[in-house]
Amino acid sequence: MRELKKSTIEVPELVGTIILFEIGSTTLYMIGSKAKQDAWLAMSIAASIGLVLALLYLAIYYRDPERDLFELFRHYLGKRLGTVISLSFVVYFAYEASRVLRDMGELTTLILLNKTPLFIIMLLTVIVVGNTVRYGARVLFLTCLALIPIMILSYLFLGTMIVGTGLVEYEQIMPVLEHGWEPIWNATVPIVAFPFGQLVLFLVFFPLVKEKRRFRSPVIISYILVSLFLIVFNQMNFLVLGSYIADKSTIPLLQVIQLIEIIDVFERMDVLFVLILFMGIGIKMAAFFVGAVTGLQKITGIGLKKWVIPLGIMIYAASFLSPNYSHHIWLGLEKLPLMFLIFQIAMPLLLFIIMLAHRKPNTRYRKA
Amino acid sequence: MSIFRRSKKTDKQMKTITNERELGPSEDDEAALSSSLSDTISILRSRIGLSSDFIIRELGDKIAISYIEGLVDQKQLSELIEALIAGHAQFSSFTHDPAEHLKSIIPIGGIHAANTVGLLLTAILSGEAVVVIDGLPGAITVSISGGIRRSVQEPSSQTVVRGPKEGFTEEISTNIALLRNKLRTPELRIVNRTIGRYTQTKVAVIYIEGLANPEVLDELFIRLDSIDTDSVLESGYIEEFIQDKTFSPFPTMINTERPDAIAGNLLEGQVAVMVDGTPFVLVLPVTFFKFFQSSEDYYQRYDITSFLRIIRLFSFFIALFLPSIYIAVTTFQQEMLPTTLLISLAAQREGTPLPALLEALLMEITFEVIREAGVRMPRVIGPAISIVGALVLGQAAVQAGLVSGAMVIVVSFTAIASFVMPNFNMASAVRLIRFGLMLLAGVFGLFGILAGAVPILVHVVSLSSFGVPYFTPFAPLRFSNLKDTVIRVPWRAMKTRPSSISVQNKVRQSTFNKRNKESEGE
Known part of the structure; x- marks a missing residue:
């Protein structure tokens, strides 16, 4: 019997996925805590750099809209070198997925299931996400589109509640540039790597979009909107908690939510909100997972579904690399970002330069 | 899975076979009929056998008429026989195409020639009478089917307050x-x-x-x-x-x-x-959202309809999630409950012996049993079952301290919510999934519910019905189709057909102009 015949995705799905993906686990962390109350400045700079990166990724795509990330490298850098780079991207994506998995597990043990062992929660998570990956990119993107109304409504509700119950102290944003520009510059680089530069993953998905050449502005607009949203919510943590608590808290946003109190009934909304956070986190993990699986499929030619279980086991194993959560956060927010930037900036830039040198852009798509 | 893949292949192979033997288990259906009356009659006798309701009536030695007793309309049958007896003398003059001649003398429509045994059998078994005339090749089938039929009644499974009261029958x-x-x-x-x-x-x-x-x-x-x-x-x-x-x-x-x-x-x-x-x-x-629509939606005012549709979707979520949320919250996330509610729940649950998961499973299974009994039992015992169900299993169980009162409320509300869905199929799906979610909630709490809900969503999104994605118009997004999903816009705004289903002739109506605009302005 006929299955879903098309594996193409449409622009609304792409936009929805970018939004969910960027929100992902970002709201979990205190981004730019080094810059203290100037985190918004650091984040804005990082988001602008991320915008340039997004434009670079789009430029790469428009230069050769037929090939995805892995095929591009293998085509322009030669089969051997391209395969090595593609494999390193697979490892990178898989590692990002494992990081998100750990986030999810830690969050669950912290808020929902204090006594359940971490490895069981993460096993369940990796099974649920792996099941999603099994359906392929199209179903993942459709799922994002189905989830996006819930996400938007709940974040809107949350924002209204935080502002409406008078928790925000706007004067906390002062003094601007208390310690000069230096802490801001220091904070910016990791923010580029997480979350904004992670958009490099979408080089895998762009060629699946049905309406070729029609999605540059939707992508850019959704990127800008989601960046603004992240900056506002991140800054809200500072404005509510003050920079000292915000810096020390494990999951500051949840602490903010716990402060909300309306008519006795809605007291512990953080528990409910964790579920909303999970959706973003799960989507992010699934997207990286699909990216890695697609890479393996493109490199080896073996079907996507066959890679889900082996890679799932690897991601599951990799998520135990950090002995504890503090180490995990330190690794992700301070140690590794520079390495991530290789994948997010250096490699795509290299690819783009080589593509320019090739000088034979795909003429078939020029006319459109 | 592999079994089913194989069966797909065999389906394709079977297709050719099916076309060859359209008519049942025998091989010689394609055989042509001879012109001898006695031959044809003996073939029919041997094929249909000695069934008592199979009648072959010979009118003289030249004509025979054959039918199955309960399948034909007696009045039309006697008209046919009358006409055949009256026109008896003319039959010897027929040379070819006897069906055409019969049409001129028999006052019944639906007269056809049948040349093979197979066609003849089909005709007889579907309630037609077969006229065989000696000396002429083939036979003539006359459509006089009748017999028992249920009259058109109000549909029992899908009732409406406003709208036509007629339902399909078996015919x-x-x-x-x-x-x-x-x-x-x-x-x-x-x-x-x-x-x-x-x-x-x-x-x-x-x-x-x-x-x-x-x-x-x-x-x-x-x-x-x-x-x-x-x-x-x-x-x-x-x-x-x-x-x-x-x-x-x-x-x-x-x-x-x-x-x-x-x-x-x-x-x-x-x-x-x-x-x-x-x-x-x-x-x-x-699509998924079609299951939440009733034909009445289009006969009622659009605002009422939109409200009812939201109620239906809400009931869908209640029917799916309420027991599992109750289990998760009372077992794992008690802090979510307001203090007064928590105290009253704890007081109720104090005397009950079972953990919330088992209690909920017990009650849900009990309800499913009552419901199944309600469908299967003879109608006369109905009141007895409702007394047992309502009093013994509800009130008495609470009083005896077997289950908590809150659990009875949860299970009852879930049950009622599952009947709100206009389509019974979808309600059955929910019944099945509910149990899985309850188990997950009992083991992992809210996290378990999410771990169960995500695969369901992914599965629903991945489904398609004859190539149309199941979750349209939400995913993939078809903006113009949203007008008739969760809400229904007024008829005058329904200018186009749902584009995910109908690909051609999209425009449904022209722009509605109120002719009496001036008078309305007053």
Whole structure:
């Protein structure tokens, strides 16, 4: 019997996925805590750099809209070198997925299931996400589109509640540039790597979009909107908690939510909100997972579904690399970002330069 | 999985076989009839056998008439016999094409020539009378079918407050007539198939030419023609054969016994499959949100309808999640509850022996048993069961301290919410999934519910019904189709058909102009 015949995705799905993906686990962390109350400045700079990166990724795509990330490298850098780079991207994506998995597990043990062992929660998570990956990119993107109304409504509700119950102290944003520009510059680089530069993953998905050449502005607009949203919510943590608590808290946003109190009934909304956070986190993990699986499929030619279980086991194993959560956060927010930037900036830039040198852009798509 | 893959292949191989032996288990159906009366009669006798209701009546030594007693209309039969006796003398002058001659003397429509044994048998078994004349090749079939029929009644499974009160019956020709009465357009097409080697069931595919998607139709006919089975007793057989995915609790076809619902669906470009012998007609392709629509939605005011649809979706979530949320919150996330509620719940649960998960499972299973008993039991025992169900299992169980009162409320509300859905299929899917979610909630709390809900969502999104994605118009997004999903816009704003189903002839109506605009302004 006929299955879903098309594996193409449409622009609304792409936009929805970018939004969910960027929100992902970002709201979990205190981004730019080094810059203290100037985190918004650091984040804005990082988001602008991320915008340039997004434009670079789009430029790469428009230069050769037929090939995805892995095929591009293998085509322009030669089969051997391209395969090595593609494999390193697979490892990178898989590692990002494992990081998100750990986030999810830690969050669950912290808020929902204090006594359940971490490895069981993460096993369940990796099974649920792996099941999603099994359906392929199209179903993942459709799922994002189905989830996006819930996400938007709940974040809107949350924002209204935080502002409406008078928790925000706007004067906390002062003094601007208390310690000069230096802490801001220091904070910016990791923010580029997480979350904004992670958009490099979408080089895998762009060629699946049905309406070729029609999605540059939707992508850019959704990127800008989601960046603004992240900056506002991140800054809200500072404005509510003050920079000292915000810096020390494990999951500051949840602490903010716990402060909300309306008519006795809605007291512990953080528990409910964790579920909303999970959706973003799960989507992010699934997207990286699909990216890695697609890479393996493109490199080896073996079907996507066959890679889900082996890679799932690897991601599951990799998520135990950090002995504890503090180490995990330190690794992700301070140690590794520079390495991530290789994948997010250096490699795509290299690819783009080589593509320019090739000088034979795909003429078939020029006319459109 | 591999078993089913193999069966797909064999389906294709079977297709050719089916076409060859359209008529049942015997091989010599293709044999032509001889011109001898006695030969034909002996063939019929040997094939149908000594069944007491099979009648061969010889009128003199030249003509015989054969039929099955209960399947023909007695009045028409006597008219036929009268005409045959009166016209007896003319028959010797027939040389060729006896059917044409008979048409001029018999006052009954539907006269055809049958040249093979197979055609003859089909005619007799579907309630026609067969006239055989000695010396002429072949036989003549006269359509006088009648016999027992249920009259058109109000549908029992889908009731409405406002709207037509007629429902389909078991007779396919009556059902088609009901539909023709509603759609007086020459574009209404009815294509017949006969499926089932023993049952020879008539299956009619009904659509409106120019509205239905030709791709869907092609796919439907391919799937229908690849069915090779011995029997089709209800449209459920067909549904299982032609659905897109076997392993799914979610139905990808709607069944209804309301002609007005079918007419509305056909006008949106959907296709109906009608099966003889059942009032339930299949509609395809469908999307998830179609299961929350009732034909009454279009007869009521749009604002009421929109409200009711939101209520239905809400009930869907209640029916799916309420018991598991109760389990998760009382077992793991007590801090979510307001203090007063928590205290009252704790006081109730103090005396009960079972953990919340087991208590909920027990009550849900009890409810399912009561419900199944309510459907199967003889009607006369009904009151007894309701007393046992309501008093003994509800009130007495709480008083005896077996279950908590809150649990009874949760289970009852869940049960009632699952009846709100206009389509019973979807309610059944929810019943099944609910148990899985309850188990997950009992082990992992809210996290478990999410871990169960995500695969369900992913599965629903991945489904398709005859190539139409199940979760449209939300994912993939079809903005113009949102007008008739969660809410229903006023009729004058429904300018286009749902584009995911109907690919051609999209415009439904011209812009509505109020002629009496001036008078309204006053």
